[in-house]
Amino acid sequence: MGTVLEFSGVKVRVLGNDHNPPHCHAYRGACTARYNLVDMEWMSYEGFTRADLALIEEQIKIDREPLMQEWERQNGKQ
Secondary structure, three states: OEEEEEEOOEEEEEOOOOOOOOEEEEEEOOEEEEEEOOOOEEEEEEOOOHHHHHHHHHHHHHOHHHHHHHHHHHHOOO
16 A cells, blocks of 8 residues: 555555555545545545545645556556
C-alpha cells in the first residue's frame, strides 16, 4: 500500500489486490473515504466533513493520472 498523495494531514493511497472499479483511499486519523477514479465520485466516507471531502476531491482530480497509474501498477488495467 503506497501513499500517492499527502496534504493537510490526509494520506491518499492505492491498495494492491483491490476490487474494481479503480479507486483510492483517503485517511486522516480515524477518518476514511474511498473515491472512484473512473466515475469521479465518492464511494464511501466516514468521519470527514463535507469541507474535507471537497478539498480531498479537488486534489484527487488534480492528481488523477498518477493515482490511475498506481492503480494499474498494483492491480492491472480495469
